[in-house]
Amino acid sequence: MDEHPQKQEAMQAGAALDTPLLRISSLTKRFGGYVAIDQLSLDIHAGEFFALLGPSGCGKTTLLRMIAGFETPDSGEMLFNGENIASALPHQRPFNMMFQNYALFPHLTVEGNIAFGLKRLGMQKADIKDVVAQMLALVQLDGLGKRRPDQLSGGQRQRVALARSLALRPKILLLDEPMAALDKKLRESTQRELLELQRKLNMTFIIVTHDQDEAMTVADRIGVMDHGRLEQVAPPRQLYEAPRSRWIAEFVGDVNVFDGKVTGEENGRVTLETRDAGVIAALKPPSVDESKMLCVAIRPEKIKISQYGPVNDLGGNAAFNRLPGVVADIGYLGNATIYSVRLDTGAVLRANVSNATRLDTDSYHVGQRVVAWFVPADCMVLEQ
Amino acid sequence: MMARRLFARPARIAAIAPYLWMALFFLLPFAFVVKISLSQTAIAQPPYVPLIPLTEGWAATRAALAQLSLDNFRLLISDNLYVLSYLRSLTVAAVATAIMLLIGYPIAYGMSRLPARWQPVAMVLVIVPFWTSFLIRIYAWINILQHDGLLNKTLMALRIVREPVTWLSTDTAMYIGIVYSYLPFMILPLYASLAKMDHALLEAAADLGCSRLKAFWLITVPISLPGIGAGILLCFIPIVGEFVIPDLLAGSDRMMIGQTLWLEFFTNKDWPVASATAVVLLAVLLIPLLVYQRLQQRQLGAD
Numbered sequence: 306m307d308e309h310p311q312k313q314e315a316m317q318a319g320a321a322l323d324t325p326l327l328r329i330s331s332l333t334k335r336f337g338g339y340v341a342i343d344q345l346s347l348d349i350h351a352g353e354f355f356a357l358l359g360p361s362g363c364g365k366t367t368l369l370r371m372i373a374g375f376e377t378p379d380s381g382e383m384l385f386n387g388e389n390i391a392s393a394l395p396h397q398r399p400f401n402m403m404f405q406n407y408a409l410f411p412h413l414t415v416e417g418n419i420a421f422g423l424k425r426l427g428m429q430k431a432d433i434k435d436v437v438a439q440m441l442a443l444v445q446l447d448g449l450g451k452r453r454p455d456q457l458s459g460g461q462r463q464r465v466a467l468a469r470s471l472a473l474r475p476k477i478l479l480l481d482e483p484m485a486a487l488d489k490k491l492r493e494s495t496q497r498e499l500l501e502l503q504r505k506l507n508m509t510f511i512i513v514t515h516d517q518d519e520a521m522t523v524a525d526r527i528g529v530m531d532h533g534r535l536e537q538v539a540p541p542r543q544l545y546e547a548p549r550s551r552w553i554a555e556f557v558g559d560v561n562v563f564d565g566k567v568t569g570e571e572n573g574r575v576t577l578e579t580r581d582a583g584v585i586a587a588l589k590p591p592s593v594d595e596s597k598m599l600c601v602a603i604r605p606e607k608i609k610i611s612q613y614g615p616v617n618d619l620g621g622n623a624a625f626n627r628l629p630g631v632v633a634d635i636g637y638l639g640n641a642t643i644y645s646v647r648l649d650t651g652a653v654l655r656a657n658v659s660n661a662t663r664l665d666t667d668s669y670h671v672g673q674r675v676v677a678w679f680v681p682a683d684c685m686v687l688e689q
Numbered sequence: 690m691m692a693r694r695l696f697a698r699p700a701r702i703a704a705i706a707p708y709l710w711m712a713l714f715f716l717l718p719f720a721f722v723v724k725i726s727l728s729q730t731a732i733a734q735p736p737y738v739p740l741i742p743l744t745e746g747w748a749a750t751r752a753a754l755a756q757l758s759l760d761n762f763r764l765l766i767s768d769n770l771y772v773l774s775y776l777r778s779l780t781v782a783a784v785a786t787a788i789m790l791l792i793g794y795p796i797a798y799g800m801s802r803l804p805a806r807w808q809p810v811a812m813v814l815v816i817v818p819f820w821t822s823f824l825i826r827i828y829a830w831i832n833i834l835q836h837d838g839l840l841n842k843t844l845m846a847l848r849i850v851r852e853p854v855t856w857l858s859t860d861t862a863m864y865i866g867i868v869y870s871y872l873p874f875m876i877l878p879l880y881a882s883l884a885k886m887d888h889a890l891l892e893a894a895a896d897l898g899c900s901r902l903k904a905f906w907l908i909t910v911p912i913s914l915p916g917i918g919a920g921i922l923l924c925f926i927p928i929v930g931e932f933v934i935p936d937l938l939a940g941s942d943r944m945m946i947g948q949t950l951w952l953e954f955f956t957n958k959d960w961p962v963a964s965a966t967a968v969v970l971l972a973v974l975l976i977p978l979l980v981y982q983r984l985q986q987r988q989l990g991a992d
Contacts, residue, residue, distance in 0.1 A: 375892055396898040408889035412911045421907075425898030473897065 324387060326351040326509055327372070327477060332381035332391075334367055334533075341367040342378070343533035349477070354503050354510045356524035358517055360556070364533040366481060369513045373402045373479050385476075396425075401475035405482045407466035409454040415441070415465050416450040422473045440468040443502070460491050467499075471506070480512040484519060496522045517557050521545070529553055545604075551687045554602045561603045561654050564689075567595040574681050577601055581652040585626050587684035600687050605657035607683035610644055610669060614676030627678045628654060632669050644669060646677050719971075726964035727757040737960045761965035771949060771966065775973060778946040781860075781935070782928035785867045786921055789875040792868065793920065797879035798909075801886070808884065815873050815880075827866055827937050834862050834938070863939035867928055874927075875920040882916025883909070918981050926974050946970055 325348035334342040341364045349355050357365040370376045372383070374395035383391040390398055401422070410418050419440050423433045441447050444464035454462055463483065470478060483499070484492045500523050503510050514520050520527045521541040528538040537549045548554040551562060565579030575589050577599065585601050593599060614627045628648050636643035644656045654677050669675055728737050765771040800811040818826060833839045834856035841853040856862045886909065894904035910917075932947030939945075944952070946966065953963035 373896060375895075395892070395895045402893070402896050404889050404893055406887065406889065408887060408893040410890060410893070410908060410912075412914075421894070422897030425903075469893075469897070 325349055326353075326386065328382075328384040329368075329372075330382045330384075332368075332371065332378050332383065334364075334371060334376060334378050341533050342371070344381070345533065345535055347528060347535060347538065349509060349511060351509055352507055354500070354523055354525045355512070356520035356527045357511065357513045357530060358520040358527050358557075359515065359530035361515060363530040365513045365515075365530045367533075368530070369402075369479050369481055369511065372477070372511065373400055374398050399476040400479055401470040401473055402479040402481065403466050403470040403483050405485060407454075407462050407486075409462060409465055409469070411454055413453075414450065415446065415452050415454070415457070418454070418465055419450075419469050419472050421469065426473070436472055440472050443471065444468045459486055460495065463487060463495065467502075471508075475508075477509045477511060480510060482514055483512065484514075484516075492519070493522075499523055529556065531556075546685075548602075548685065548687065551600055551602065551689055554685060554687060559605050559655065559657070561605060561608070563601050563652060564598060565601060566598060575686065577686070579652075581650055582628060582648055582654070583650045585684060586681040587686050588681055590686040593686055593688055598689060600689060602685040602687055603679055603683060605643065605655045606641075606659070608654065608656035608677050608679045610646065610656050610658055610675050610677055612669075612673075612675060614678050625678045625680060626684070627676050629674070629676050630654065632671050632673045632675055635669075635671060642668065644675075646675060648677070722964045722967055724757075725961055726761055726968050727759070728961050729756070729758075729760070730959050730961055735960065736958050761962050762969070764962060765965055765969060770944075771946075771969075774944050774946045774949040775969070777943055778929045778931075779973070781863070781867070781931075781945060782925045785864055785871070785928055786875075786925045788864065788868050789872055789924055790917065790920065793872055793875035793879055794913075794917075797876050797883050797916075800876075800880050801883035812877075812880070815876050818873065823870065824933070826870070827934060830862070830866050830869065831857065831937060834865070857938065858940040860939060863935050866934040866938045867931065870934065871924045871928060874923040878919035878923065879913060879916040882913045882919075886912050915985075918984070922977065922981055925977055929974060930970060 327349040563579040563582040565577040630646040630648035633647040634645035
């Protein structure tokens with residue numbers, strides 16, 4: 306996972322000091338009877354790279370379009386530096402948008418596209434030329450200024466769109482699925498470049514994406530949306546390791562989930578009697594109603610596999626959960642292998658074992674008896 | 690060898706076929722017309738000096754070729770009638786095309802903004818008049834425009850006019866007929882170019898500081914230029930040669946070139962002069978095509 310320690314510190318310090326750059330409160334938008342955005346509140350801070358993540362139809366694009374000014378909210382407030390902009394026109398807001406399919410003007414050259422917004426400001430020709438040259442250098446498209454969009458590759462078009470939306474120096478750059486049209490390799494390098502660019506310009510970016518890897522790679526904070534609501538807003542690591550609900554745990558990354566009830570508690574740990582994975586020990590969750598039906602969630606890479614399991618149980622906090630079973634399926638991914646283990650208690654558990662060496666010392670075959678084990682601290686106890 | 694290569698590459702046949710078609714059914718007949726335009730009238734059937742009297746030997750052929758002259762073209766320049774006819778044709782075509790662009794653009798724009806499921810319906814509505822014969826539709830207009838026709842009755846019922854207006858045998862009636870008949874040829878290419886325009890382009894323009902009107906001028910109009918060009922050509926060229934509509938709806942005091950042509954062929958039976966008229970007409974019609982091509986090239990080469 307990508308962590309940016311310096312930046313996060315700076316951001317936390319900044320967040321404590323000043324008011325948010327953009328404050329959205331109780332925003333609601335309906336399309337006919339359909340509620341696209343439901344009483345949504347969110348603060349975006351200056352210099353932040355914020356990602357809106359969610360399945361299609363969750364309302365993330367509608368929210369971005371409302372921030373841009375293409376949709377008007379039915380109710381709620383949107384404050385930019387304390388000023389309500391909920392009903393301002395798109396060009397009255399100091400934001401610019403990079404569109405999903407780039408929306409480059411096909412009849413204009415690369416330069417014409419980048420200069421479009423500057424011309425509307427009534428800037429001098431010489432100044433426009435300077436800014437356009439700067440922008441072309443920024444997105445590494447020097448020398449391609451005279452081309453038309455249809456003479457560019459997908460990656461180059463994406464850069465032109467980025468340059469065009471940055472040319473007006475917006476206070477917030479809005480990016481609507483900016484990398485959806487790129488292939489995987491190009492997407493990864495572009496994500497890194499976008500991140501570098503955001504740091505270099507010290508700008509505020511809001512990106513909409515359905516790709517959690519992308520959100521994790523670029524964002525300081527991620528807001529996960531579903532049904533027009535924000536389910537959780539957190540830095541990537543917190544989102545992954547401490548999801549607030551079962552839905553988030555399952556939406557972000559892969560996870561094994563077992564339903565169960567709390568049956569005992571000792572040493573700051575709870576034991577849960579699960580329906581089909583036996584008894585699992587976990588750290589006592591801070592704020593969960595233990596009388597209800599709960600679930601235990603374990604990420605596949607937190608699960609180890611061995612022939613016999615750990616030799617001795619140390620007790621206390623280092624106690625292990627051991628679930629014996631048989632290897633049912635093997636998925637070799639190169640960097641890791643996914644083992645599906647059919648537990649003796651009936652459930653199928655997925656373990657993601659890193660292939661740390663080229664030597665074939667630690668692999669298991671289908672039908673082999675193994676023990677899947679993991680520590681209580683790696684178990685997440687969540688409400689349904 | 691040649692045949693084998695042709696069969697080995699069916700694509701080549703496909704490429705040659707239209708040229709063969711054009712050579713056989715356009716170039717060759719046009720060569721006849723050019724030849725006739727260079728000869729003289731004769732009391733004969735057909736009424737001109739034979740094309741190439743190959744059957745009568747070499748000497749006769751040479752004599753016939755020596756008789757060819759540009760006299761017919763000189764006549765076209767010297768007699769006002771022809772020049773005025775050409776000018777009237779070009780004017781009528783230009784005015785009618787401009788009117789159609791003004792009417793057709795909003796219609797095409799509106800069609801392209803309809804919900805996707807209504808767009809085919811709108812298309813059919815534009816095309817539906819073609820299901821009735823062109824002549825019948827023009828006669829229907831005569832009916833509507835005549836002294837006690839539908840238009841005058843409606844205007845009088847609405848008390849817009851007190852007495853019936855004379856519509857028939859006026860330029861107004863002719864323009865109504867032309868605009869009505871050719872409007873689909875303007876709307877369809879415009880619609881085709883507007884329908885494929887990405888609506889996000891207008892949002893991008895708004896995001897970068899354009900009002901709606903400005904975005905229309907700076908984005909929509911330039912993007913629909915190919916459609917505008919195609920629409921203008923599809924209307925302008927056939928209207929220049931239009932014969933039926935001016936003949937049936939306009940007054941007989943001024944003639945379009947199509948009418949003059951008809952007069953020369955059928956009333957005066959002067960095929961050579963009529964042929965010369967047709968040759969010049971074709972040359973005149975090449976001008977807008979060349980202009981269009983030049984504009985397109987400039988657009989491709991420009992910034």
